[in-house]
Amino acid sequence: MPTDDDITRHHDADPDDAIWLTGGPTPGPVAIVGHDPAWHTHFTTLAARIRTVLGPRALSVEHVGSTAVPGLAAKPVIDIDLTVADPSDEAAYRGALEAAGFILVVRDPGWHEHRCFRLEAPATNLHVFGPDCPETVRHRMFRDWLRGHPGDRALYRAAKEAAAAVTNDEGGTVMDYNARKEGVIRAIYARAFASAGLAGSD
Secondary structure: OOOHHHHHOOOOOOHHHOEEOOOOOOEOOOOOEOOOOHHHHHHHHHHHHHHHHHHHHOOEEEEEOHHHOOOOOEOOOEEEEEEOOOOOOHHHOHHHHHHOOOEEEEEEOOOOOEEEEEEOOOOEEEEEEOOOOHHHHHHHHHHHHHHHOHHHHHHHHHHHHHHHHHHHHHOOEHHHHHHHOHHHHHHHHHHHHHHOOOOOOO
16 A cells, blocks of 8 residues: 555656657647536446456556546546556556557556556546555545535636636647646645645645
8 A cells, every 4th residue: 555655745747758659648629528427427337348358457447537526527538547466567458458449558657657548439548557556546535525525626627627728729738738737736635635634745
């Protein structure tokens, strides 16, 4: 299990370390739409597909990100965290996932050995991490905090819409959009950490 310090530290991925297999960061425009209850249904179907093809190799399959928060506007892309024993051992899971329609698009060996697969329909980002990765804990904490705190949910929605507007005006990418809402994300994390009795890192 990751330590409290690991969980509260902001481990930023270095974009220069990313190894893109197909293209690069998703180009704009960034579309933010109202919450769609179908997102939960899509996740349920996809999680079953992942568990079917991986069996016990799928240690955990979690719906994370904004589409996992009822009432929150989001990019219409399902984010899923998949935990496997060793994400660097792609031979253990890549073939099965690609046979199920998920295509490996990027490796981030310097960021918890993260791998990201994409699915065209429904649009999905499947993030692969290991069992001791703090990011999966952080993602669940952030999701659960937003589910239970409508004030922060509204704050985050406003930040997302503002970040998307500027990014689209400047012709930026999703990575630019993510950077523009980082301050609000970290403020929300700080409240979630404090509520859980953890001291957030700067």
